[in-house]
Amino acid sequence: MDTIKSFKGYGKVDEEEQRAFKKRTRKRLIIISVSSIVLVAVIVAAVAGIVIHKRNTSSSSPSSDSPPHTELTPAASLKAVCSVTQYPTSCLAAISSLPNSNTTDPKLLFKLSLRAAIDELSKLSNFPSKLRVNARGDARLNKVIDICVSVLDDALDRLNDSISSLGGDSDAGKVVSAATVADIETWLSAAITNHDTCLDALGELNSTSARGALREIGTAMRNSTEFASNSLAIVTRILGLLSTFDAPIPHRRLLGFPKWLGVAERRLLEVNGTIKPDAVVAKDGTGQFTTIAEALKLVKKKSENRFVVYVKEGRYEENIDLDKNTWNVMIYGDDKTKTVIYGGRNFMDGTPTFETATFAVKGKGFFAKDIGFVNTAGASKHQAVALRSGSDRSVFYRCSFEGFQDTLYAHSNRQFYRDCDITGTIDFIFGNAAVVFQNCKIMPRQPLPNQFNTITAQGKKDPNQNTGIIIQKSTITPLDKDNLTLTAPTYLGRPWKDYSTTVIMQSDIGSFLKPVGWISWVPNVEPANTILYAEYQNSGPGADVSQRVKWAGYKPILTDTEAGKYTVQSFIQGPEWLTDTAVEFDSTL
Numbered sequence: 001m002d003t004i005k006s007f008k009g010y011g012k013v014d015e016e017e018q019r020a021f022k023k024r025t026r027k028r029l030i031i032i033s034v035s036s037i038v039l040v041a042v043i044v045a046a047v048a049g050i051v052i053h054k055r056n057t058s059s060s061s062p063s064s065d066s067p068p069h070t071e072l073t074p075a076a077s078l079k080a081v082c083s084v085t086q087y088p089t090s091c092l093a094a095i096s097s098l099p100n101s102n103t104t105d106p107k108l109l110f111k112l113s114l115r116a117a118i119d120e121l122s123k124l125s126n127f128p129s130k131l132r133v134n135a136r137g138d139a140r141l142n143k144v145i146d147i148c149v150s151v152l153d154d155a156l157d158r159l160n161d162s163i164s165s166l167g168g169d170s171d172a173g174k175v176v177s178a179a180t181v182a183d184i185e186t187w188l189s190a191a192i193t194n195h196d197t198c199l200d201a202l203g204e205l206n207s208t209s210a211r212g213a214l215r216e217i218g219t220a221m222r223n224s225t226e227f228a229s230n231s232l233a234i235v236t237r238i239l240g241l242l243s244t245f246d247a248p249i250p251h252r253r254l255l256g257f258p259k260w261l262g263v264a265e266r267r268l269l270e271v272n273g274t275i276k277p278d279a280v281v282a283k284d285g286t287g288q289f290t291t292i293a294e295a296l297k298l299v300k301k302k303s304e305n306r307f308v309v310y311v312k313e314g315r316y317e318e319n320i321d322l323d324k325n326t327w328n329v330m331i332y333g334d335d336k337t338k339t340v341i342y343g344g345r346n347f348m349d350g351t352p353t354f355e356t357a358t359f360a361v362k363g364k365g366f367f368a369k370d371i372g373f374v375n376t377a378g379a380s381k382h383q384a385v386a387l388r389s390g391s392d393r394s395v396f397y398r399c400s401f402e403g404f405q406d407t408l409y410a411h412s413n414r415q416f417y418r419d420c421d422i423t424g425t426i427d428f429i430f431g432n433a434a435v436v437f438q439n440c441k442i443m444p445r446q447p448l449p450n451q452f453n454t455i456t457a458q459g460k461k462d463p464n465q466n467t468g469i470i471i472q473k474s475t476i477t478p479l480d481k482d483n484l485t486l487t488a489p490t491y492l493g494r495p496w497k498d499y500s501t502t503v504i505m506q507s508d509i510g511s512f513l514k515p516v517g518w519i520s521w522v523p524n525v526e527p528a529n530t531i532l533y534a535e536y537q538n539s540g541p542g543a544d545v546s547q548r549v550k551w552a553g554y555k556p557i558l559t560d561t562e563a564g565k566y567t568v569q570s571f572i573q574g575p576e577w578l579t580d581t582a583v584e585f586d587s588t589l
Contacts, residue, residue: 077104085233086463087226094120094227106242107166107176110234114163117191117227121156127220131213138209140350141202147354148198148217154324154362154390155194158187159228162235176239182466185240186392186434188232189465190412193432195225196461196497197411201352204383229462236464258416258568261395268308268330269369269397275332278307283314292318292331292341301325311371313338319345322361324390330367336400336421340372346381353406357388364413366391368399375403379425379448385409389433396420403428404447410435410469414572423479425488427457429469430496434572436470443479444490444512453486454519456493458500463530468501469493470566476542477510486512491519495527495553503534503566505558509542517548529553536563 072080078101082091094116095101101112128149135141162184166176176184198221202214261269268275279295280287289295292311299307306328313334318341322329333339343358345351359373366389377384386403389396392413400421401408407424410431417437422429425447429437444453455476458469478486490512493502517535520527531553535545545556555562564570 072104074102074104077106078109081106081109081234081238082230084237085230087230090223090226091230094223094230106234106238107174110231110239111163111166113227113231113234114159117224117231118156118159118163120227121152121159121224124152124220124224127217131217134209134212138207140205140352141207141210141213143350143355144198144201144205144210144352145213147201147352151194151197151354152221155191155224155228157324158191158194159231162187162231175242176235178240181235181240184235185232185464185466186414188228188235189432189434189462189467190390190392191228192225192232192462192465193412193459193467195221195228196432196459197354201354204347204353229464232462232464236466258393258395258414258572264306265367265395268306268332268367269395275308275310277310277332279309280312281309281316282312283316284312287312292316292320296320296322296326296329299326299329302327304328306330306365306367308332311339314340316341317343319343319357320359320361321357322363322366322391324362326361326363328365329361329363330369331371332367332369333371335370336372336398338372339370340374340400342374342376343386344376344381345384346375346377347383348381349377353383353385354388354409356383356406357385357409359386360388361394362390364392364394366394367397368395369397370399372400372402374401375407377404379404379451388431389413389415391415404445406430412467416568416572424455425453426451427454427494427496429455429493430457430459431469432459432461432465432467432497433469434467436472436566436568436572437474438472438568440471440474442471442474442476444476444486444488445479446486447488451488452519453488453490454494455491456502457496457521458493458502459496460499460501461497463499465499466571468503468532468566468571470502470571471504472506472567474507475510476504476507476513476540478512489514492517493533494519494521495531495533496521498528499530499532500527501532503532503536503558503563504538505534505536505563505566507538507543508540509538511541513542515544515547517545518551518554519549526551527553534558534562 078092078095082088085091091113095109095112098112098115100108103109128145131145132142135145165180165183199214199218202210202217279289279298281289281292281295283290292309295309302325309331311331311333341359345356347353347356356375358375373387375384375386383406384403386401386407388409388411390411390413394415396417398419402423404424405426405428407428408422410429410433412433415433415435417440420440421443422440423443423445425445442455444455447453456469460467491514492504518533529552533553534555536558548554548556
């Protein structure tokens with residue numbers, strides 16, 4: 001049984017490794033900060049001059065009053081670009097070894113960094129078969145190797161999506177738009193998360209063969225992980241700055257709604273909207289299908305058209321896994337308490353945490369409305385996910401997620417949850433997506449004896465990932481049946497990785513919460529000062545921050561400007577996605 005002192009979570013970090021990381025981080029941050037200020041200023045100024053110069057020369061003739069500009073040499077450009085990364089040595093070596101690297105164009109240098117990452121990750125395609133040689137007879141390890149194959153394949157797709165979004169040779173010299181930068185940041189963040197997911201899945205197995213496989217694949221993935229991180233740093237800290245030269249200044253408001261919910265999508269999510277389904281599922285036989293899995297077989301792969309599945313009231317005992325090529329699916333029911341999908345996969349019975357989900361989705365553009373997702377395994381079975389989403393631009397509206405440990409796995413990409421109920425115990429909202437929970441009911445419940453509750457466990461590992469867990473305008477209170485009996489120590493969350501980011505804002509917090517608010521992942525070890533945990537304008541008896549943790553990375557109070565970075569517009573959209581007609585949060589979806 002796991003106690004408050006001994007509890008281990010998914011992908012638990014080693015205590016010595018944590019201390020060593022903090023020492024390395026201090027030195028690295030000093031180096032990066034100093035070099036970035038100087039060299040990024042140089043390259044941005046130089047490229048800005050080039051952009052302005054091109055604008056001037058695009059007219060009939062350049063003005064004699066046009067300001068002069070200074071172009072960097074290719075070597076200086078590459079050094080400046082790589083200086084913003086965490087791994088400048090590997091960045092320089094990888095890019096300079098490729099054809100066409102003799103350039104001052106930061107966009108081309110970025111494309112070359114992506115090419116280096118793609119080439120390196122492609123080399124891993126045969127590596128899992130090597131791991132299986134040592135995994136014979138180890139069913140758990142073989143399942144984890146399958147996970148590694150899947151997530152690394154996803155990572156490769158995200159890298160290819162990124163390079164494709166930059167266009168061909170005819171687009172050379174054009175400034176990358178802010179919207180494209182936001183997409184690429186999301187996809188590269190997801191690619192890095194997929195690398196980490198493989199390592200986390202291996203790390204949760206306590207066997208000699210698993211530890212050996214972890215060392216092997218960790219070494220094999222080192223270059224691809226570093227190269228993906230380098231690309232993310234370049235797009236975030238170079239191309240992201242340059243995009244502002246061509247981008248209109250957005251009209252920022254504290255409230256808003258994702259622009260990627262177009263008119264048609266919003267109509268699908270309206271409270272009283274009429275939806276014409278493409279398939280109807282009914283447990284009692286009054287639909288086209290009696291199982292959800294049967295209906296989903298009709299979905300065409302990589303379809304840009306939305307496929308709508310209506311699931312009538314009933315209890316559906318199924319495990320659903322929508323793969324990365326299943327796009328734009330919407331599933332809706334009669335109510336989150338009436339149309340419910342049940343599954344019982346769990347870690348204790350031999351399933352890796354990643355694969356325990358009752359419902360899992362990877363393909364972009366997934367919508368769910370008025371559906372309940374439940375993992376029935378119970379507290380004694382430990383990790384048991386009700387829903388896992390890696391779907392970019394996914395929306396969950398008026399849904400419920402019920403379980404104990406690890407209920408809701410917001411794995412990666414951009415996600416939005418509105419008017420949802422989420423119930424659980426340990427780390428019951430976790431993952432490394434860029435995710436906003438708005439107007440949700442978040443309900444911790446009584447765990448096993450001697451266990452504690454942590455509402456969130458956020459997994460940001462790279463400083464440039466655009467990820468985090470944002471809980472806004474929600475209520476955080478015990479599950480009704482446990483309201484008088486929730487005696488377990490309960491916390492808002494704990495930092496899972498070294499750059500974990502979690503913000504609770506404008507929410508009502510009940511009296512059950514421990515006054516310190518948060519807890520370290522490793523007992524009695526303060527988390528890295530690189531985390532960002534914060535609270536903003538919360539209310540209720542549990543919102544008092546006077547006795548909160550004193551971590552370097554925790555902010556008990558945010559300014560309005562700081563909080564604005566974690567709204568829907570700013571956090572799960574790029575600046576160019578904002579519109580003056582965005583629907584207010586308090587309006588109907």
